Amino acid sequence: DVVLAQSPLSLPVTLGQPASISCRSSQSLVHSNGNTYLSWFQQRPGQSPRRLIYEVSNRDSGVPDRFSGSGSGTDFTLKISRVEAEDVGVYYCMQGTHWPPPTFGQGTRLEIK
Amino acid sequence: QVQLVESGGGVVQPGGSLRLSCVASGFSFRNYGMHWVRQAPGKGLEWVAFIQYDGSYEYYVESVKGRFTISRDNSMNTLDLQMNSLRPEDTAVYYCATLCASCHNFDHWGQGTRVTVAS
Numbered sequence: 001d002v003v004l005a006q007s008p009l010s011l012p013v014t015l016g017q018p019a020s021i022s023c024r025s026s027q028s029l030v031h032s033n034g035n036t037y038l039s040w041f042q043q044r045p046g047q048s049p050r051r052l053i054y055e056v057s058n059r060d061s062g063v064p065d066r067f068s069g070s071g072s073g074t075d076f077t078l079k080i081s082r083v084e085a086e087d088v089g090v091y092y093c094m095q096g097t098h099w100p101p102p103t104f105g106q107g108t109r110l111e112i113k
Numbered sequence: 114q115v116q117l118v119e120s121g122g123g124v125v126q127p128g129g130s131l132r133l134s135c136v137a138s139g140f141s142f143r144n145y146g147m148h149w150v151r152q153a154p155g156k157g158l159e160w161v162a163f164i165q166y167d168g169s170y171e172y173y174v175e176s177v178k179g180r181f182t183i184s185r186d187n188s189m190n191t192l193d194l195q196m197n198s199l200r201p202e203d204t205a206v207y208y209c210a211t212l213c214a215s216c217h218n219f220d221h222w223g224q225g226t227r228v229t230v231a232s
Contacts, residue, residue, distance in 0.1 A: 035215065060218055090157075100174075107157040
């Protein structure tokens with residue numbers, strides 16, 4: 001199974017400052033069709049997960065443009081340009097290239113300093 | 114709008130059974146593969162099972178193979194998870210989700226249903 005390692009696992013950020021989360025895969029996430037199925041999810045306290053980014057860098061509809069995804073191969077990053085209070089929660093990367101099973105990273109808890 | 118509503122969770126003793134259900138609305142359920150994902154208390158997300166859009170094949174995480182069965186009824190827009198021989202480590206919130214990595218602007222989760230396996 002593909003292992004996704006996120007860092008950091010805890011991310012205290014000052015409001016208005018940028019934040020960055022890394023996700024590293026145990027193998028390349030490039031599919032045989034050329035696409036890379038790496039997604040990012042946000043889970044606010046007490047809520048269900050919500051996808052923010054799909055295929056590395058595509059924002060889902062309704063996701064603020066302060067969220068961006070980048071990367072290739074085995075290294076991926078989620079960036080928040082200016083953290084807002086509503087961004088508090090846990091962020092997960094997920095790969096859908098080599099499945100079953102689809103696998104998630106351990107999660108990164110973002111909190112406001 | 115798209116809705117996924119789970120039900121069926123509860124408290125069960127080790128070795129017992131539960132059947133979870135998820136009712137879908139607001140999209141063409143019959144056209145999408147569906148997943149169950151769980152989250153143990155204070156832990157991360159773990160994929161549990163998948164069923165193809167037409168029910169033609171299923172996949173399971175190793176730890177539930179032979180104990181859990183995913184099924185669907187496209188005429189009723191429902192997704193089920195039959196859970197047998199439950200273990201304490203199956204304690205989690207169970208979500209039904211579309212979890213479609215290749216679907217643009219389409220990813221939906223239910224609110225979750227809590228399963229507690231304890232004596």
